[in-house]
Amino acid sequence: MLYFNMAWRNIWRNRRRTLITMLSIIVAVFLSAIMRSMQEGQYDMMIEGSVGKFLGYIQIHQLGYWDDQTLDNAMYYSDSLRSILDSNEQVSHVVPRLNSYALAAGEEQSRPALVLGIDVEAEKFLSEPQSRLQAGSYFDSNSQRSVLIGKEMFSRLNVEVGDSLVLIGQGFRAMSATGLYHISGSVSFPDPQLNKSLVIMPLETAQAFFGAEDHLTSLILIPHRISDIELIRTDVGEKLSADSYEVMSWTEMVPELIQGIQADRGSGMIIILILYMVVGFGILGTVLMMTNERRYEFGVMIAVGTPRHTIAVTLAIELLLLALVASAIGIVASVLVSWYFNVNPIELTGNLAEVMETYSMDPYLPFSLAPSVFINQAGIIFMITLLFSFFPLIKASQLKPVKAMRS
Numbered sequence: 001m002l003y004f005n006m007a008w009r010n011i012w013r014n015r016r017r018t019l020i021t022m023l024s025i026i027v028a029v030f031l032s033a034i035m036r037s038m039q040e041g042q043y044d045m046m047i048e049g050s051v052g053k054f055l056g057y058i059q060i061h062q063l064g065y066w067d068d069q070t071l072d073n074a075m076y077y078s079d080s081l082r083s084i085l086d087s088n089e090q091v092s093h094v095v096p097r098l099n100s101y102a103l104a105a106g107e108e109q110s111r112p113a114l115v116l117g118i119d120v121e122a123e124k125f126l127s128e129p130q131s132r133l134q135a136g137s138y139f140d141s142n143s144q145r146s147v148l149i150g151k152e153m154f155s156r157l158n159v160e161v162g163d164s165l166v167l168i169g170q171g172f173r174a175m176s177a178t179g180l181y182h183i184s185g186s187v188s189f190p191d192p193q194l195n196k197s198l199v200i201m202p203l204e205t206a207q208a209f210f211g212a213e214d215h216l217t218s219l220i221l222i223p224h225r226i227s228d229i230e231l232i233r234t235d236v237g238e239k240l241s242a243d244s245y246e247v248m249s250w251t252e253m254v255p256e257l258i259q260g261i262q263a264d265r266g267s268g269m270i271i272i273l274i275l276y277m278v279v280g281f282g283i284l285g286t287v288l289m290m291t292n293e294r295r296y297e298f299g300v301m302i303a304v305g306t307p308r309h310t311i312a313v314t315l316a317i318e319l320l321l322l323a324l325v326a327s328a329i330g331i332v333a334s335v336l337v338s339w340y341f342n343v344n345p346i347e348l349t350g351n352l353a354e355v356m357e358t359y360s361m362d363p364y365l366p367f368s369l370a371p372s373v374f375i376n377q378a379g380i381i382f383m384i385t386l387l388f389s390f391f392p393l394i395k396a397s398q399l400k401p402v403k404a405m406r407s
Contacts, residue, residue, distance in 0.1 A: 136185020
């Protein structure tokens, strides 16, 4: 307790020196945490944009569908399958889909199209097509004979709301699929490829078009919490026959997204390592300045009989307290700034916005509020501070009293 009291009084004896030392640590924690928060926020938005808002975090298919995505591998949506999914308390919504390809034609133009059959109500909890309308209106029922078209295709086919769209394709088990549908409106998704080729139909209308009544190509499970994904996948996988169904999480469906994030995270770590080196030597310089200013004081203490280890221990406690308090302030400051930009993400414009849209991302730059981002950065800067404090400690413990008092 004596060492702690001595250290605490020494800290506040020269407040300017203390504040300079603390400021260098606070800035280091703040900059590293803000940088990581911005990076992780981008990754979260990338995953949410491409997975959480269209693909879904968990999908169930007929066994073999993911490797061979044809209508012939569609699954029968039985009552027993429905009851198994409804019984899982971690699942908030089940979104059924039937999708395949067809040729879409207006009066003068035709284009290849991805035809997506959706449950009109359930889809509102995933891709939210009702909020992405550019023109027209959303569906009223699953049997409505209408379609919504991606905005790029809508423009290329040169059609208007209220016109008719002809669809020609191949249905379930090589059946012929043809139909004439009313165009209810156009929709816009962040993914430009979807906007160029997407035709959305109510589920029962799509099943009738493809001749696949009561069949689906995928069932998407929306969890209450993202952290429950693996729990749901394991639970549902155990209840369904492995010979008939495949239950896949988003990490299995889009591994290239994970690899891209890991590669980008690695390049970001190189930048942040350079930041660690810069702030580390900045902290070392500040601590050395603090120690050298007190050479005369240490020399007098040794001359009057103070043990050298007492000086070293007191100085170590001072540095430890400074690092703890400054790291805590750095965390609070970075959390406040990150919270503001999480609630009010930076809007990107011009070429940057176009680049973001090519990656299926909204043109915004949100910050992450994950606790690990701030705790990890504060912990790393804290350890760097302690590491660079060893040199001044050794120097103080080896001080020659006469030489120190003359300096």
